[in-house]
Structure formats: structure tokens, C-alpha cells
Amino acid sequence: MILSPQQIGDLRLASRWQEVRRFDMAWRSAAMKKALRTWFILLALAVAPFCPASETPPTAQVASEHFRIEVPAEHRALASQILELAESARQHIAELVPDGMDERIGLAWCATEQEFYSRLGSRRGHLLAVAVPTIRRVYLNGEKLRQLDRREFRRALIHEFMHVYLGRRIPDGLPLWLNEGLAMHAAGDWDFADGAALAAASLFGTLFTPNELARRFPADAAGQTRAYRQSYSMTAYLIHLRYPNDGLRGLLADLVQNGNIRSLVEDPVWQEEFNRQWRDRWIRPTRVILVVTSSTALWILVAALVIAAYARKRRQTKRRQARWVLEEEFTCHTDEFDD
Numbered sequence: 001m002i003l004s005p006q007q008i009g010d011l012r013l014a015s016r017w018q019e020v021r022r023f024d025m026a027w028r029s030a031a032m033k034k035a036l037r038t039w040f041i042l043l044a045l046a047v048a049p050f051c052p053a054s055e056t057p058p059t060a061q062v063a064s065e066h067f068r069i070e071v072p073a074e075h076r077a078l079a080s081q082i083l084e085l086a087e088s089a090r091q092h093i094a095e096l097v098p099d100g101m102d103e104r105i106g107l108a109w110c111a112t113e114q115e116f117y118s119r120l121g122s123r124r125g126h127l128l129a130v131a132v133p134t135i136r137r138v139y140l141n142g143e144k145l146r147q148l149d150r151r152e153f154r155r156a157l158i159h160e161f162m163h164v165y166l167g168r169r170i171p172d173g174l175p176l177w178l179n180e181g182l183a184m185h186a187a188g189d190w191d192f193a194d195g196a197a198l199a200a201a202s203l204f205g206t207l208f209t210p211n212e213l214a215r216r217f218p219a220d221a222a223g224q225t226r227a228y229r230q231s232y233s234m235t236a237y238l239i240h241l242r243y244p245n246d247g248l249r250g251l252l253a254d255l256v257q258n259g260n261i262r263s264l265v266e267d268p269v270w271q272e273e274f275n276r277q278w279r280d281r282w283i284r285p286t287r288v289i290l291v292v293t294s295s296t297a298l299w300i301l302v303a304a305l306v307i308a309a310y311a312r313k314r315r316q317t318k319r320r321q322a323r324w325v326l327e328e329e330f331t332c333h334t335d336e337f338d339d
């Protein structure tokens with residue numbers, strides 16, 4: 001079809017008219033939005049004086065020789081108990097390390113999980129506490145910690161205070177497996193069931209290399225529990241290997257006072273040899289016991305004992321394992337925090 005000059009002129013006019021209409025509608029829409037916004041602000045200003053202000057609950061500051069804690073005023077009595085446990089946990093660390101632990105540490109008691117995670121700026125989880133060595137502060141998840149008995153609470157504090165100590169004395173950091181292993185050794189986070197589970201992991205070929213545990217732990221819950229267990233065991237072997245007389249104290253003193261050992265644990269060649277020795281000399285003997293007994297009736301007994309130990313362990317340390325699992329999940333996202 002061919003258009004006449006008149007038809008072409010009409011089409012141009014119509015096109016121009018549509019453009020003008022579109023512009024007009026867009027302008028009207030923008031003007032209406034602006035007017036609505038203005039009215040909304042005016043309305044909010046008019047209503048504001050009649051709205052009750054959100055009230056912050058009164059808080060109380062309680063301090064001991066090395067700690068201070070801020071709690072809601074009605075928890076003042078609880079604060080004194082926490083400070084008593086904190087001083088005891090600090091004393092435990094001070095007896096392990098070469099140079100004492102005299103810095104004051106701030107404890108931030110969060111009465112609810114919601115408050116705990118909002119102060120950490122983190123997504124939800126099941127952490128018991130989180131240490132921030134750079135500012136000498138430990139955030140406490142009150143909702144979780146109040147479910148623990150005093151012994152478990154003190155162990156959780158020892159674990160976090162060790163992270164604070166290591167973070168302050170060794171700002172360059174340590175391989176994650178060693179940092180966690182040291183905190184677990186200081187707190188005594190280990191029992192028979194952990195040993196059996198580690199031997200089983202060896203049997204099923206699910207052990208990690210030191211390099212795999214150097215910066216972060218696996219994201220899944222089961223993998224993280226295995227990673228913590230292995231970290232404890234590798235740290236135990238390192239102590240056995242190099243500090244047979246002084247034990248954990250010897251390793252801590254060397255790490256703080258001697259840069260060589262810190263370089264050594266980061267060396268890939270050393271890691272490979274250490275890993276081989278740890279598996280051959282430390283893990284294999286336990287694994288052999290499981291294998292040798294597997295063909296006899298004794299295996300059934302051992303298996304039953306392991307299962308029973310597992311069940312007991314799961315009941316007794318359910319909260320601790322949840323912490324292990326989720327605190328790592330947290331550190332994956334915030335390097336500054338040490339849990």
C-alpha cells in the first residue's frame with residue numbers, strides 16, 4: 001500500500017499528538033506522587049506528638065576486677081553470677097598462658113536471641129557467644145546461656161576468652177583448626193564419644209587435610225562438627241609431638257613468643273608431613289581397634305557402646321554442638337568475629 005502526502009501528514013500529526021499526551025500523563029503522575037508524599041509527611045508530623053515514644057528498658061552496669069557487663073536492670077543479680085564465672089574462666093586461661101590476661105573484657109549480655117543477633121548484625125543461628133578480640137568484647141546469647149548449668153557456662157566463657165587472648169596476642173591470626181583446637185583444649189571440649197567418632201571418620205575416609213581447615217570450616221552441620229573434632233585432635237597431636245613435657249602451656253608460650261612455630265604451621269610442606277604422621281600414628285591405632293574387632297561379637301558390643309556414648313553425648317552436649325556448628329557459619333560471613 002502507498003500513502004498519499006495528505007495521509008503521511010495526518011500520521012505525523014497523530015504521532016506528535018500521542019507524544020504530547022504521554023508527556024502530559026507522566027507529568028501528572030509525578031505531580032500526584034509529589035503531592036501525596038507531601039501530605040503524608042504533614043500527616044505524620046501532625047500525629048507524632050500523640051504517639052507514645054518507644055522506651056528503652058533501664059540497664060545496670062556491673063563490674064568486677066577484669067570484666068564489666070551491662071544487663072537489663074532486673075537482671076542485676078544474674079550479672080554478679082556471670083562476673084564470678086567470668087573471673088574464674090579468666091583465671092583458668094591466665095594459668096595456661098605465658099603472659100597473663102590482665103586486659104579488661106566487656107561482656108555484652110543480650111537477654112533475647114533477637115537482641116543478640118541484631119547486635120551482631122547477623123542472620124539467625126544458635127550461637128552461645130561470640131568473641132570480638134579487636135575490641136575485647138564477648139557477646140553473650142542470654143537466651144541460650146541461661147539453659148546451661150554453671151560448669152557448661154564457664155566452659156563456654158573459657159572457649160571465648162581463649163579466642164580473645166589469641167586474637168590480641170597473635171593479630172596475624174592462626175590457622176582456624178589451631179585456633180579452635182586451642183580454645184577447645186583450654187575449655188576441655190572433648191570426650192570418649194568424640195574419639196570414637198573421629199576413628200569412624202577415618203574409617204570412612206571423611207577426614208580433612210589441615211589446609212582444608214586452615215581458613216574456614218564446611219558449611220554443613222555434620223561437616224562442621226567433624227571439623228571441630230579433628231581440630232582438637234590435630235592440636236593434641238601437635239602438643240604430643242613438640243611439647244611432650246609442657247603440654248598446652250608449652251604450645252601457647254611458643255606461639256606467643258616465637259614466630260617460627262607460627263610460620264611452621266602455615267608451611268604446606270610441614271602440613272603435609274604433619275597430616276601424614278597424625279593419621280598414621282594418632283588416628284590409625286584407634287581405627288585398627290575398630291577394624292580388628294569388627295569380625296567378632298566384640299564388635300557388636302563396641303558398636304553398642306559407641307552408639308550409647310553417642311546418644312549420651314548428643315543429650316549432654318546438644319547445645320555445645322549447636323554452637324560449634326553455627327558459630328562457624330557466622331565467622332564465614334564476618335571475619336572480625338571469633339567464636
Ligand SMILES: [Zn+2]
Nearest residue numbers: 159180183339
Ligand atoms: Zn571457637
